[in-house]
Amino acid sequence: xxxxxxxxxxxxxxxxxxxxxxxxxxxxxxxxxxxxxxxxxxxxxxxxxxxxxxxxxxxxxxxxxxxxxxxxxxxxxxxxxxxxxxxxxxxxxxxxxxxxxxxxxxxxxxxxxxxxxxxxxxxxxxxxxxxxxxxxxxxxxxxxxxxxxxxxxxxxxxxxxxxxxxxxxxxxxxxxxxxxxxxxxxxxxxxxxxxxxxxxxxxxxxxxxxx
Numbered sequence: 369x370x371x372x373x374x375x376x377x378x379x380x381x382x383x384x385x386x387x388x389x390x391x392x393x394x395x396x397x398x399x400x401x402x403x404x405x406x407x408x409x410x411x412x413x414x415x416x417x418x419x420x421x422x423x424x425x426x427x428x429x430x431x432x433x434x435x436x437x438x439x440x441x442x443x444x445x446x447x448x449x450x451x452x453x454x455x456x457x458x459x460x461x462x463x464x465x466x467x468x469x470x471x472x473x474x475x476x477x478x479x480x481x482x483x484x485x486x487x488x489x490x491x492x493x494x495x496x497x498x499x500x501x502x503x504x505x506x507x508x509x510x511x512x513x514x515x516x517x518x519x520x521x522x523x524x525x526x527x528x529x530x531x532x533x534x535x536x537x538x539x540x541x542x543x544x545x546x547x548x549x550x551x552x553x554x555x556x557x558x559x560x561x562x563x564x565x566x567x568x569x570x571x572x573x574x575x576x577x578x579x
Contacts, residue, residue: 377394377421377424377425377428378428379542380392380538381425381428381429381432381434381436382432382542383542383544384434385432385433385434386542387547389434390434390435390555391429391434391435391436391437391555391556392434392435392436392437393436393437393438393439393452393562394421394422394425394436394437394438394439395439395440395441395450395535396418396421396422396440396441397441397443398418398440398441398442398443398451399411399414399415399418399466400442400443400444400466401441401442401443401448402443403418405417405418411463411466412460412463415456415459415460418459419438419456419459422436422438435555435556437556437558437559437562438452438455438559439451439452439559440452440454440459441487442470442473442474444470444497445495445497446491446493446494446495447470447486447489447495447497447499448486448487448488449470449474449484449485449486449487449499449503450484450485450486450487450507450533450535451477451482451483451484452482452483452484452485452559452562452563453481453482453483453559453560453563454477454480454481454482455559458480465477470499471499471502474499474502474503475502478502478504483504483505483563483566483567484502484503484504484505485503485504485505485506485507485531485533486498486499486503486505486506486507487507487510487535487537488507488510488512488513488517488521488537489506489507489520489521489524490513490516490517490518490520490521490524491510491513491517492514492517498524500524500528500530503530504530504531504567505525505530505531505532505533505566506521506524506525506528506530506531506532506533507521507533507534507535507548508521508522508525508532508533508534508573509521509522509533509534509535509548509573509575510534510535510536510537510548511535511536511537511538511544511545511546511547511548511575512536512537513537531566531567532572532573533550533566533573534548534549534550534573534574534575535548535549536548536549544578545577545578546575546576546577546578547575547576547578548573548574548575548576549573549574549575550562550566550571550572550573550574551571551572551573551574552565552570552571552572553570554570
């Protein structure tokens with residue numbers, strides 16, 4: 369799905385099941401990012417392709433005994449945002465988002481009920497772009513980033529009052545050297561329950577190194 373992925377859905381779910389995870393989110397790059405599909409194809413066709421990985425994962429997860437939830441990773445020139453709470457029907461209904469400025473799109477999605485997290489905000493790329501007025505949370509730990517980048521993100525989240533978040537950014541399944549995520553005392557029921565628990569402080573970031 370995402371061009372940067374080195375493992376398929378089944379491999380990834382088998383890895384997390386072996387680690388006894390209760391559930392995982394699939395957050396492939398969206399149409400505005402590193403997607404492995406013809407960007408000139410009709411919008412509806414691209415949306416159907418995009419959500420096919422999640423739909424496949426949800427079926428595999430049922431058979432495997434691990435919950436699979438939907439997330440979207442939207443991008444702007446290397447700056448990435450994790451979108452939770454909007455489903456395929458919503459995206460099919462709103463092709464106009466492709467013509468929006470990123471800040472406008474994020475505001476619109478939030479108004480429509482989305483929960484938005486800026487991923488790895490201090491990743492060392494040509495430009496560091498911060499959107500503190502257009503997100504709810506910030507990845508203070510990303511398993512693929514350096515300690516310095518993560519500590520800068522934690523400092524940023526604290527001073528802007530943004531919800532601290534963690535993620536694995538796992539492209540390689542079992543070859544991943546470290547993991548990050550959100551944990552709670554009770555399993556989440558669905559994406560909306562996840563958003564509720566995060567906003568209520570019932571979920572906290574964690575990370576784990578295998579080395």
